[in-house]
Amino acid sequence: MAASQGGAGCGEGEPPAVAAPAIVAGEGVERGEAERVGAGVLVALGGVRDPELDEPLPDLGFVEGVEVHAERVVVRLRLPTFFCAANFTYLMAADARDAAHAVAEGRSVAVTLDDHFVGEEVSEGVSDGRAFSETFDRLAEEDLDELRRHFRRKAHTVRQWTVASELSRRGWSHGALATARVRDAPAGGGTERLLALRAELGYDTGPDSPLVLGPDGRAMSAEGVSLALDLGRLTAVSMSANTTLCRGLLGVRYGLEEVRA
Amino acid sequence: MYTKDGEQYFIVDGHVHFWDASPENQANKYGRGWIDCFYDYHRNLSPAEYVWPIERFERYSEDGMMEDLFGKGYVDVAIFQPTALKEFYHRGFNTVEQDAVVAERHPEHFILNGSFDPRDGDAGLEQLARDRDRYGIRGVKLYTAEWRGDSRGWSLKDPEAKRYLERCAELGIENIHVHKGPTIWPLNRDAFDVADVDDAASSFPELNFIVEHVGLPRLEDFCWIGVQEKNVYGGLSVALPFIHTRPRYFAQIIGELLYWLGEDRIVFGSDYAIWEPKWLIERFVDFQIPEDLQGEYGEISTEAKRKILGLNEARLYGIDVPATASVA
Numbered sequence: 001m002a003a004s005q006g007g008a009g010c011g012e013g014e015p016p017a018v019a020a021p022a023i024v025a026g027e028g029v030e031r032g033e034a035e036r037v038g039a040g041v042l043v044a045l046g047g048v049r050d051p052e053l054d055e056p057l058p059d060l061g062f063v064e065g066v067e068v069h070a071e072r073v074v075v076r077l078r079l080p081t082f083f084c085a086a087n088f089t090y091l092m093a094a095d096a097r098d099a100a101h102a103v104a105e106g107r108s109v110a111v112t113l114d115d116h117f118v119g120e121e122v123s124e125g126v127s128d129g130r131a132f133s134e135t136f137d138r139l140a141e142e143d144l145d146e147l148r149r150h151f152r153r154k155a156h157t158v159r160q161w162t163v164a165s166e167l168s169r170r171g172w173s174h175g176a177l178a179t180a181r182v183r184d185a186p187a188g189g190g191t192e193r194l195l196a197l198r199a200e201l202g203y204d205t206g207p208d209s210p211l212v213l214g215p216d217g218r219a220m221s222a223e224g225v226s227l228a229l230d231l232g233r234l235t236a237v238s239m240s241a242n243t244t245l246c247r248g249l250l251g252v253r254y255g256l257e258e259v260r261a
Numbered sequence: 262m263y264t265k266d267g268e269q270y271f272i273v274d275g276h277v278h279f280w281d282a283s284p285e286n287q288a289n290k291y292g293r294g295w296i297d298c299f300y301d302y303h304r305n306l307s308p309a310e311y312v313w314p315i316e317r318f319e320r321y322s323e324d325g326m327m328e329d330l331f332g333k334g335y336v337d338v339a340i341f342q343p344t345a346l347k348e349f350y351h352r353g354f355n356t357v358e359q360d361a362v363v364a365e366r367h368p369e370h371f372i373l374n375g376s377f378d379p380r381d382g383d384a385g386l387e388q389l390a391r392d393r394d395r396y397g398i399r400g401v402k403l404y405t406a407e408w409r410g411d412s413r414g415w416s417l418k419d420p421e422a423k424r425y426l427e428r429c430a431e432l433g434i435e436n437i438h439v440h441k442g443p444t445i446w447p448l449n450r451d452a453f454d455v456a457d458v459d460d461a462a463s464s465f466p467e468l469n470f471i472v473e474h475v476g477l478p479r480l481e482d483f484c485w486i487g488v489q490e491k492n493v494y495g496g497l498s499v500a501l502p503f504i505h506t507r508p509r510y511f512a513q514i515i516g517e518l519l520y521w522l523g524e525d526r527i528v529f530g531s532d533y534a535i536w537e538p539k540w541l542i543e544r545f546v547d548f549q550i551p552e553d554l555q556g557e558y559g560e561i562s563t564e565a566k567r568k569i570l571g572l573n574e575a576r577l578y579g580i581d582v583p584a585t586a587s588v589a
Contacts, residue, residue, distance in 0.1 A: 082294030117294055139413055231481065237513040238480035244507055248305040
């Protein structure tokens with residue numbers, strides 16, 4: 001069984017659109033100014049992904065709103081459950097802070113997370129620019145770089161399977177996929193994301209490099225390619241199920257029919 | 262027993278609870294957050310006619326549970342899986358003692374599982390032996406993310422945990438149900454990582470390891486372990502309810518499980534009261550993998566459904582199955 005059908009990850013249709021997060025103008029800030037800065041922040045947040053789901057935060061409905069004050073910007077986050085893991089939560093909040101800071105035009109950036117078991121710690125730690133291990137002193141052994149890398153590898157496994165599935169829909173045989181190169185990948189969002197992940201992981205992105213790599217980024221035998229694609233399909237199913245569960249839970253938690261649909 | 266189109270299905274619900282999450286038992290915001298989280302799972306994935314009011318969900322009656330499981334719910338035998346959560350609830354959430362009261366009143370219907378926590382040291386080992394003597398337990402439910410004081414959980418790889426697993430093997434407690442939770446120490450690691458199950462399963466081939474929720478949200482890690490360790494099983498709670506709102510995702514999940522583990526190592530569990538077994542069983546028996554996915558996953562047979570709904574877990578727990586509901 002290989003990437004013959006491309007069924008997984010296509011799920012029940014495209015994810016529904018989520019209502020745009022609210023932009024709030026702080027005291028003494030003109031509405032137009034708040035809209036302009038807030039819109040810039042939202043665009044920047046579109047570049048921040050949930051590390052487990054590999055989807056942008058605003059698309060998942062995790063950005064509740066943005067407040068634009070005279071001297072600071074507040075990014076308000078919300079998550080599907082009270083017990084969403086602290087580590088992923090911290091990564092998202094810290095990435096959101098950094099993304100917002102780049103476009104906040106000199107304002108400081110605070111991130112708030114309500115209704116969460118470590119919401120206060122995350123909000124304070126991230127807003128103060130502290131590392132995860134500083135915020136969770138006794139409860140963490142190290143920072144989150146390895147965790148992030150681990151989930152990038154998973155996302156990479158999924159994305160290369162997605163691209164290979166597209167090729168098989170276009171007539172590539174199972175055996176031929178073992179010889180596919182990056183230059184054979186169809187243009188589009190899937191390939192762009194795959195190459196972005198390869199670059200982040202330090203894998204070869206050259207047009208002549210193999211399209212399907214092993215878990216450590218190395219080229220593989222035909223048998224290895226077959227297994228990598230099976231694992232890609234499996235991981236895609238897992239990630240899609242996880243994503244749909246997160247969307248559903250956020251929907252019922254905050255009464256958002258559009259996320260729940 | 263559930264009968265449909267002349268086929269009999271012997272039902273073992275491998276994952277049920279009798280919990281008390283009532284406001285007066287909640288010790289802190291974590292107790293509130295825990296049951297609210299369960300309730301969101303419940304109302305997100307249940308059909309509308311099976312959604313309960315929050316008050317009932319926090320604490321339901323024994324009579325109501327008996328009806329939901331064995332009255333309208335078709336279940337023949339249900340297995341209590343305790344989750345103590347003593348830091349979140351004054352009297353605990355769903356303790357062995359709470360379950361035991363009900364199980365002793367209805368011995369024909371319930372199997373009572375125990376639990377252990379390796380942080381209890383020698384005293385816990387003695388308690389395990391007492392639970393075996395008193396209740397005849399043949400399984401334990403382990404929640405590795407249980408908090409205790411400053412500790413935020415434990416791992417099956419811990420040397421102390423190995424002592425407990427050795428004791429389980431000696432006592433004939435063969436079925437080790439593992440439930441991962443999101444809050445475990447150290448917080449920088451992936452809390453849902455099931456790698457410690459791999460380690461334990463290869464160290465203890467005489468024990469069966471049933472990973473609840475088929476490892477979701479890490480289905481891929483779970484399946485990979487299952488390929489290598491033949492004494493690893495997947496419990497379908499959380500995955501099966503997708504069959505209502507997201508049948509295609511369910512088809513893909515069950516397709517992957519059949520591909521990597523096979524039909525003999527998948528077991529049904531409702532996670533009652535998060536979901537009621539009645540609709541899960543009815544829909545699963547009616548379910549088929551959609552045609553356009555059959556190229557990858559094939560079909561699911563009636564025999565496979567009978568195994569998953571009861572026969573596999575009956576084998577693990579030595580439950581007698583009527584001849585009319587057996588498979589060759």
